[in-house]
Amino acid sequence: MRYLLRKLGFYAIAAWLAVTLNFALPRLIPGDPVEIILSRMQQQGPVPAGEHDAVARMLGLGHGNILAQYWDYLTSVAQLHFGLSISYFPTPVTTVLRSCVLWTLLLVGLATLISVVLGIALGTLAGWKRGTWLDNLVPVTTFLTAIPYFWLALLLLYLLTQVTQVFPQSGGYSPDTFIGWNGAFIGSAVSHALLPAITIVLSSVGGWLLGMRNMMVSTLSEDYVTAAEAKGLRARTVMIGYAARNAVLPSVAGFAISLGFIVSGSLVMEIVFSYPGMGFTLLSAVGNNDYPLMQAVFLVITMAVLAANFIVDMLYGFVDPRTRQAR
Template sequence: MRYVLRKLGFYAVAAWMAVTVNFFLPRLIPGDPVQLMLTRMAQSGPVESGQEEALASMLGLGHGNIAVQYWDYLGSVVHLDFGLSVTYFPSPVTDVLSDALPWTLVLVGAATLISFVLGLTLGTLAGWRRGSWLDSLVPSTTFLAAVPYFWLALLLLYLFGQVWGVLPLGGGYDETLDMGFNGDFLSSAVEHAVLPAATIVLSSVGGWMLGMRNMMVSTLAEDYVTAAEAKGLRPRTVMVGYAARNAVLPSVAGFAISLGFIVSGSLVMEIVFSYPGMGFTLLQAVENTDYPLMQAVFLVITFAVLAANFLVDLVYGFVDPRTRQAR
């Protein structure tokens, strides 16, 4: 319990620091960001009365001294009130995020999990059977990891979308269909997600495989693995229960960071495939100087990374009890 409380305190402080940095970001921008946003909003339609005060409050640039503005900003964050989006005016920022977040969580989350599990499995087998044909695949997988995201995405798009014409060229679903939990829409969404997911898996599985393979080779030389083999334990028990369990610890820590950044989406992938996720939404916010949307996206990404690292810290403490010992 003390371990959990200590971790909670650390991440609570980190979350407060992230919110504070987000509060000061608009103050570092040259000029008046509120007037800039109002000018852009006016191009899309009439600006509602009181919108200037609402934007100023959301950005922490409201009336009163710095302490009052900071307190108002904390209140808006607690109530998830991020104002209106300039890019998608007059839609609230929360509505924009709620539309984009599920696409990214399902696609990038599933692809990251698949690449992680597949990479660890292949890396475990390659490290256990050094010199085998599977071990010889490591250089080719690392080559895929070195290939730029956009190049691999464009290659898959050209082959499967234009040459063979078996998969759609972009988008998240067939826009002629109504969104909902029905067979036609779900099958269309899966079909549109195949190429983006394949891009993520092919680009990242090599890194997980190489890291796990090297850790397996190092772990197999440890005395406790030699002792387990000397006891006559089954090879599978030694590989999974002794070698892989300890070799996987560094990969778990790396997976925590990847898991947290799932909500940010894969920016390059979503641009190439015009996929309606968080990465594409962030790009639109930057291009349109949409400060409310940018601030909200940054906070969501930060909190997701902190939450993912906290959960993995708990798992790490369970897998390796030594990490729970206070120094």
């Protein structure tokens, strides 16, 4: 319980700091965001009196002095109200986020989970069977990881959409399908997500495989593994229960970071494939000076990273009880 409370306190302070920094970001940007929007409106005609306050409320900048604005912002965050999006005006920011977060979680989340599980499993076997043909696959997967991500995406896009036309070229679904929980839309979404998912798996599985393989080789030389083998335990029990369980700890910590950044999506991948996820939405917000949407995206990404690290901290404490001991 003390371990849980200590972690909760730490992450609560980190979350408060993240919210405070997110509040300060639009105010640290050179210039006045409200004046930028008003200048755009003036290009289409005279701006009515009092429009400055209306735009400030739309941007979620609040009113009054800085403390009053900060309190208004905390209240808005607690109510999950982030104002209206400029890029998708007059759509609320929460509506835009709800859509793009779902796309990113389904694609990047599942692809990352597949690459982690596949990499750890293959790394465990490669480390256990050193010098075999499986161990010789490590340089191949490492080579794929070393290839620039955008170059691999462009290469696969050319080979599998232009040369062979196996997958759709871009987008998250076919524009002629009705969006909803129906077979046509789900099939279209899956077919559009396969190529980006393959790109993510190919470019990331090598790192997980190599890290797990090296940790397995190091763990197999430990005394407790030798003692387990001397007891006559089955090879599978020694490999999974003794060697892999301890070798996987650094991978668990690494997975915490990657799990949090799943919500941010893969900016390059989503640009190359024009996939409607968080990364593509963030790019659109930056290009349109959409301060409410940028602020909300940054906050969601930060909170996702903190939540993922908290969950994995709890998992880490379960896998290795030594980490729960206070020093």
